[in-house]
Amino acid sequence: RNIGVSVAKGDYMWFVDSDDFIKSNCLNYLKNVAASKYDIISFYAFLFGETFSLEEYALTKYDLKNDKRFYHAANVSSLYKSDLIINNDIRYKSEIAYGEDTFFSHEIYSIAESKKSIDDILYFYRKNPESVMNSLQYLNRRVRYANSTIKVIELLNNGLKSGRFNKQSSE
Numbered sequence: 001r002n003i004g005v006s007v008a009k010g011d012y013m014w015f016v017d018s019d020d021f022i023k024s025n026c027l028n029y030l031k032n033v034a035a036s037k038y039d040i041i042s043f044y045a046f047l048f049g050e051t052f053s054l055e056e057y058a059l060t061k062y063d064l065k066n067d068k069r070f071y072h073a074a075n076v077s078s079l080y081k082s083d084l085i086i087n088n089d090i091r092y093k094s095e096i097a098y099g100e101d102t103f104f105s106h107e108i109y110s111i112a113e114s115k116k117s118i119d120d121i122l123y124f125y126r127k128n129p130e131s132v133m134n135s136l137q138y139l140n141r142r143v144r145y146a147n148s149t150i151k152v153i154e155l156l157n158n159g160l161k162s163g164r165f166n167k168q169s170s171e
Contacts, residue, residue, distance in 0.1 A: 002091050012041075013082050015075045015101075019126045026122040028159065030079055039084050039112035045077035045123035075101045077123050080108060098148040103155050110159070 001015055012034055016022060033041050084090070092100045092106050109115075 002043045002094070005085055005091060008082055008086075011082055012079050013085060014079045017076060017125070021124050022105045023120075023122045025090055030122070031096075033038075033116060033118065034079065036116070037081075037097065038114045038116040039049065039081045040109065040115045041079040041118065043077055043079075043118040044121040045074055045125045046052070047123065047125050049127050074125075075105060076125055078105075084108060084112060092141045092152075096151050096155075099150075103152050104158055107159070 004015075005013065012030075014030075030041060085108065088107075088111055090104065090111075092104050094100075096103060
């Protein structure tokens with residue numbers, strides 16, 4: 001993701017994982033919302049497993065239940081103004097194995113001056129039991145996760161103490 005940030009050319013950035021997908025034609029919709037020059041545009045994401053396919057979605061054979069939705073604290077369900085990331089040198093922390101997106105979100109949301117929330121599902125997040133994050137080959141993942149959580153808390157605490165996360169912003 002940091003390499004993507006370093007080569008990005010557009011006015012906005014959106015982090016889309018390779019095993020997920022986005023709602024059909026949502027980019028035109030987001031382009032119109034972005035014309036209002038919001039720093040962050042957030043929307044719903046839908047959590048699904050291997051049983052839900054793009055074809056099923058296209059044929060509207062799947063009920064998008066509220067208990068499978070999550071919102072804009074996630075990087076995948078937010079569109080960020082590129083200048084906000086680049087000018088404030090916000091990057092994913094490579095020393096954090098898990099939860100690096102949580103810290104990234106806190107950093108960027110704390111400095112954004114304008115935010116827009118959309119009440120629509122635009123992102124479909126695959127929870128893959130075979131992924132690196134969920135694989136049994138990483139027997140020490142709980143330790144790594146705990147260490148990463150401690151690191152995120154330390155970084156957030158340092159950000160609060162330094163005043164980095166104290167900026168107020170509105171809708």
